Amino acid sequence: MRIIEAENYQTVSEAAASIIIDKVKTTPQLTLGLATGGTPVGTYEWLVKDHQKYDTSYEHVSTYNLDEYVGIHPSDQQSYHHYMDKYLFNHINIKRSHIHIPDGTAMDVQAEASRYEGLIHSINGVDLQLLGIGGNGHIGFNEPGTSFTKETHIATLARSTREANARFFSSMEKVPKQAITMGIQTILKSKEILLLASGEQKAGALLGLIRGDISEDCPVSVLRNHDHVTVIADHAALSLIKQKNM
Numbered sequence: 001m002r003i004i005e006a007e008n009y010q011t012v013s014e015a016a017a018s019i020i021i022d023k024v025k026t027t028p029q030l031t032l033g034l035a036t037g038g039t040p041v042g043t044y045e046w047l048v049k050d051h052q053k054y055d056t057s058y059e060h061v062s063t064y065n066l067d068e069y070v071g072i073h074p075s076d077q078q079s080y081h082h083y084m085d086k087y088l089f090n091h092i093n094i095k096r097s098h099i100h101i102p103d104g105t106a107m108d109v110q111a112e113a114s115r116y117e118g119l120i121h122s123i124n125g126v127d128l129q130l131l132g133i134g135g136n137g138h139i140g141f142n143e144p145g146t147s148f149t150k151e152t153h154i155a156t157l158a159r160s161t162r163e164a165n166a167r168f169f170s171s172m173e174k175v176p177k178q179a180i181t182m183g184i185q186t187i188l189k190s191k192e193i194l195l196l197a198s199g200e201q202k203a204g205a206l207l208g209l210i211r212g213d214i215s216e217d218c219p220v221s222v223l224r225n226h227d228h229v230t231v232i233a234d235h236a237a238l239s240l241i242k243q244k245n246m
């Protein structure tokens with residue numbers, strides 16, 4: 001695991017964007033796994049700035065998002081579909097037919113999860129998966145206690161995850177209780193993984209990733225079993241690891 005320490009959120013975002021841009025330039029048909037939440041917003045802003053300035057092309061790039069809330073329509077402001085359009089897709093030259101996000105309003109969400117897993121399987125896992133991290137160590141919506149053998153499935157969100165994500169909704173009651181998420185197995189199929197962390201609220205989860213046991217109690221710890229992971233984290237996110245080193 002390669003760990004890049006950055007000064008702050010801005011420099012985490014810039015470093016992540018520069019890795020992604022290099023990949024897009026060297027592998028025009030790149031398959032890119034994308035994440036949502038507050039953390040990747042800065043990275044997407046850099047990708048958009050770079051595209052506007054240098055015309056980096058996404059014409060042949062395909063994207064696969066990690067997850068989507070169950071019951072939230074793609075046109076809804078709180079959907080991850082909307083988030084991706086707002087922060088990235090509306091501003092780059094990606095083809096709509098190359099964008100993949102699970103449909104949280106499918107009639108049969110279990111069948112939708114299987115369909116989505118089939119898509120990732122058909123490309124043998126994405127080339128590069130971008131990840132954020134939950135304060136409790138979740139990745140995608142794989143909460144503590146989720147089996148490492150899970151593929152794309154319907155997850156029940158932990159209360160702490162719903163509370164953390166309530167800032168994007170008008171009230172806590174509006175935060176969905178379930179999501180379709182790539183499973184740990186699906187994420188581990190990625191050829192390369194880029195995990196971003198910023199802020200001291202992520203310090204415990206990063207400690208679990210870097211120093212803890214590999215355990216389903218801390219889902220992100222499974223990344224130690226993958227041999228091509230880069231973590232970009234700022235001083236605050238790495239603060240507990242530094243204390244341990246002292």
Ligand SMILES: N[C@@H]1[C@@H](O)[C@H](O)[C@@H](COP(=O)(O)O)O[C@@H]1O
Pocket residue numbers: 035036037038039040066067131132133134135139140141161165
């Ligand atoms: N499903 C997403 C995760 O993919 C994300 O990593 C996490 C952390 O979000 P934030 O970056 O806002 O802290 O939130 C959500 O639960």
